Amino acid sequence: MTPRDVFDPGPSGLPVPDEVLARVARPARYLDGEPGAVHKDHAAVAVRFALAYPDVYEVGMSNLGLRLLYHYLNRREDTVAERVFSPWTDMEAEMRRSGLRLFALESGAPVAAFDFLGISLQYELTYTNVLGLLDLSGLALRAADRRPGDPLVIGGGPCAFNPEPLAPFFDLFLLGEAEEALGELVDAYLAWGRAAGPGPGGRPRSAAERFDLLAALATRVPGVYVPEFYDVTYREDGTVRAVKPRRPGIPDRVVKRVVADLDACPLPPDPVMPFVETVHDRAVVEVMRGCTRGCRFCQAGMIYRPVRERGREEVLETARRILAGTGYEEVSLTSLSTCDWGPVADAVRELITEHGRKGVGLSLSSLRTDTFAVDLASKIQEVRKTGLTFAPEAGTPRLRAVINKGVTGQDLVEAAGAAFGAGWDRLKLYYMVGLPTETDEDLEGIVGQVAEVQEVYESRGEGKMVARRPLALTVSLATFVPKAHTPFQWEPQVTLAEAERRLHLVRRGLSRGGGGSGGRRRRRGGIKVDWHNPAMSRIEAVLARGDRRLADAVEEAWRRGARFDGWTELFRPDLWDAAFQARGLDPAFYANRLRPEDEVFPWDHLSPGVEKAFLSRERERALAAEPTPDCRWAGCPGCGVCEATGAVTRLATGGGCR
Amino acid sequence: MSGAAPAEGGERTRYRLRVCFSKTGRLRYISHLDFIRAFERAVRRSGLPVAYTEGFSPAPRIAYGWPLPVGTAGLAEYLDIELMERVDPGEAVVRLGRALPRGLEVRDARYVSPRGPALMVEFDTASYLVRVPSGLRGPEEWRGAVERLLARPTLEVTREKEPAGSPGKGRRARVVDLRPLVRRLRVRGAEDGWVTLFMELALSEKGTARPEEVAGLLREAVGEGPAEPGSVTAVRLGLRREAPPRG
Known part of the structure; x- marks a missing residue:
């Protein structure tokens, strides 16, 4: 080997010059070559699809949706899908200095050379990064300014249910689950090419053709929302008067897409396995989609309905294949509430028997607060020790009834007791502040409940010999963000000052050692209190229920340097406030205003299937502190999703909607 | 030492396989910790009878040598894998080679004394x-x-x-x-x-x-x-x- 060969990066070359890779942090973020990555010859396919996540590689690669779509698109012989992530700030600076355009990892091809650029919208605080992706790709920020042959920019994910603050930047949005819809979109694109002139896979050659293509997609593929085809008018008070389609054939209301039977959409057995440690660095098996527990603050619980469970065999077989193919040391059963998945206890036992002796651990996402969940967790920790997290969300029975979180104080005490009995000495508790109707009494309730959990720990194994290790308790606090398509979509977020006061109140209460200890002072382990920055929750709240006019503020904030707003160390509230001011927009109008019952919302023409009338009824029940039971076990509360989408509750045990 | 070299690790007999490998191409940009994860997963995929550590998060018993800095390729690096049973070194090279991603290549493997010095001491x-x-x-x-x-x-x-x-x-x-x-x-x-x-x-x-x-x-x-x-x-x-x- 000659010295020259030694320094050669290899036959495929790298999209980023070596001296740049040598300067940036974690250069492997910008390279592929991971097992499972798909490489296809671009000249041999008709459609090139870039799948982008507006955050760094480690975060984006933890998103199951992106990984599923990567698999589904690449299964088509006529299509290639490649991954794109936001460059970290050091890499962005390098790219701007050297004029390097944003590229897809697999081929290194520039994003602008793709037919589609799909961007995953999971969280409002990634919106400035969305603009970064477009700009670094050399694309015009606004859809209206793009060239005819530029990629069609598509948004999807939970934020697509109110994408209005991003509306001018996207050519179209796809509502709901995209496994089937994206395939239809590709087919419609090819059909349009055949019919309209440029040939299958050909790009539009003029602005008129691009417009024609968008119209074809919007009329032929259910779930496609082209914001440009809708006129928004406003009232004098600044609220929306109406959102109306501008052309015939365009639906008044776009209803989300749903996969009726998950077993018909099998999980990829050979996922890409990153080298860089990702946020969720393990094999992931989605066991269920949707959750009908009906927590009234939870957007996911509303927009992902109905509940569809995967079969036990399908889950076990998928886990087996992923583990054999990747060598992961942990497999996670994920869903919005994995303990509710019918076969969970049996499947956990099977997985431990089959994989435990090879040292493969198991984890369950979103553990319920009850002894059933703790029993499952105890079985799991025989193989690999796991942390334990409960989310009571609110501190008093009254407020938990308001939010429909069916957890009693007794549940928490029993679950904690079972956990401590099984040997756990660390525990994490999640709460929110600023929930509708919340008073200081509810906040003191959090302090009291935490003290009660500590009491349970101290009195455990009374009369027996128990190690005196202090309990390591973490209390995590977040400021409530009201979201579109939830029963609390009419409710104001508390002001930033009030959120800070409430967080402080809880924190002070916890540092005093709790209110419910009846004067008994004992040596206690410290409580670690984490809280999510309320200034971030405020911007999230502005954008979550924003309208199209906010796009100016998003662009302004990005131009002023806002990047990675979801990263505490990079979040700059001053840039956002300057942006609102410069564009004459009032953040309080969006975040802190109590909306009248009959207000037209900017997202009313976009439907997750759950009806506004149902949400309104749920809100009334919330204010009366009346719980609504889960439709899996009680009667149908009439949310409307089954009627609107044609899908129904589908349980692994064969049961379903009555 | 190229013959089988059983260790007296408690009741179990174990074998210490010294693997010489290269880390080149784009893989030189992954960190030492990334490399360890990738290698351990490849070992699991290879199906070699590797020994595991005891305790709450069992891991394959692999001893690594001096870490390569991010960005530096290595043409002849070493690590030791502890096996529960003896596998022909040539076969181990093939099985590991099939499981490893491009950029990590096994060049050679041989058994060394389980009581011999650690890699960090072996190489100075x-x-x-x-x-x-x-x-x-x-x-x-x-x-x-x-x-x-x-x-x-x-x-x-x-x-x-x-x-x-x-x-x-x-x-x-x-x-x-x-x-x-x-x-x-x-x-x-x-x-x-x-x-x-x-x-x-x-x-x-x-x-x-x-x-x-x-x-x-x-x-x-x-x-x-x-x-x-x-x-x-x-x-x-x-x-x-x-x-x-x-x-």
Whole structure:
């Protein structure tokens, strides 16, 4: 080997010059070559699809949706899908200095050379990064300014249910689950090419053709929302008067897409396995989609309905294949509430028997607060020790009834007791502040409940010999963000000052050692209190229920340097406030205003299937502190999703909607 | 030692397989921790009868040697895998090779004594080829600079350490003498604006020298300014023992 060969990066070359890779942090973020990555010859396919996540590689690669779509698109012989992530700030600076355009990892091809650029919208605080992706790709920020042959920019994910603050930047949005819809979109694109002139896979050659293509997609593929085809008018008070389609054939209301039977959409057995440690660095098996527990603050619980469970065999077989193919040391059963998945206890036992002796651990996402969940967790920790997290969300029975979180104080005490009995000495508790109707009494309730959990720990194994290790308790606090398509979509977020006061109140209460200890002072382990920055929750709240006019503020904030707003160390509230001011927009109008019952919302023409009338009824029940039971076990509360989408509750045990 | 070498690890007999591998191409940009994860997963995929650690998070029993810095390729690196049963070394090479991603290649495997020294002790010297922008100087000037550098009693460099997660904050500078760590240094060739250096640097728990640092000192000695960040590329050719065995 000659010295020259030694320094050669290899036959495929790298999209980023070596001296740049040598300067940036974690250069492997910008390279592929991971097992499972798909490489296809671009000249041999008709459609090139870039799948982008507006955050760094480690975060984006933890998103199951992106990984599923990567698999589904690449299964088509006529299509290639490649991954794109936001460059970290050091890499962005390098790219701007050297004029390097944003590229897809697999081929290194520039994003602008793709037919589609799909961007995953999971969280409002990634919106400035969305603009970064477009700009670094050399694309015009606004859809209206793009060239005819530029990629069609598509948004999807939970934020697509109110994408209005991003509306001018996207050519179209796809509502709901995209496994089937994206395939239809590709087919419609090819059909349009055949019919309209440029040939299958050909790009539009003029602005008129691009417009024609968008119209074809919007009329032929259910779930496609082209914001440009809708006129928004406003009232004098600044609220929306109406959102109306501008052309015939365009639906008044776009209803989300749903996969009726998950077993018909099998999980990829050979996922890409990153080298860089990702946020969720393990094999992931989605066991269920949707959750009908009906927590009234939870957007996911509303927009992902109905509940569809995967079969036990399908889950076990998928886990087996992923583990054999990747060598992961942990497999996670994920869903919005994995303990509710019918076969969970049996499947956990099977997985431990089959994989435990090879040292493969198991984890369950979103553990319920009850002894059933703790029993499952105890079985799991025989193989690999796991942390334990409960989310009571609110501190008093009254407020938990308001939010429909069916957890009693007794549940928490029993679950904690079972956990401590099984040997756990660390525990994490999640709460929110600023929930509708919340008073200081509810906040003191959090302090009291935490003290009660500590009491349970101290009195455990009374009369027996128990190690005196202090309990390591973490209390995590977040400021409530009201979201579109939830029963609390009419409710104001508390002001930033009030959120800070409430967080402080809880924190002070916890540092005093709790209110419910009846004067008994004992040596206690410290409580670690984490809280999510309320200034971030405020911007999230502005954008979550924003309208199209906010796009100016998003662009302004990005131009002023806002990047990675979801990263505490990079979040700059001053840039956002300057942006609102410069564009004459009032953040309080969006975040802190109590909306009248009959207000037209900017997202009313976009439907997750759950009806506004149902949400309104749920809100009334919330204010009366009346719980609504889960439709899996009680009667149908009439949310409307089954009627609107044609899908129904589908349980692994064969049961379903009555 | 190439024969089977059973260990007396409790009641179980174990085998220590020393694997020589290369880390090149784009894989040189993954960190040491990323490499460890990738290798352990490849070992699981390979189906080799690897021993696992006990305790709450069982991991394959693999001992790693001196980490490669991010960006530096290694042509002959080593690690030891503990196996529960003896597998033919040739077959182990094939099975690992099939499981490893491109950029990680197994070159050789052989059994060593389970009671032998750890890899960090086994090797105390690393050799590198280092490519440096030569600036306006020709090979003779570089050779002269090497001589002058090696004649110096000390080779001091300043290291700045940034605390992780808060760039720019609380930088701490520290002066380190590299002279005792530079075992050999010579100019291997020069072409097209690059000079290629061969160097052997000591590996020790008390400290190691980075090839880029030595290259920087040399650029200074030859009368060029500091190299553009990222322009110096090093490849680790191999590892060996210079000092006589201890004991």
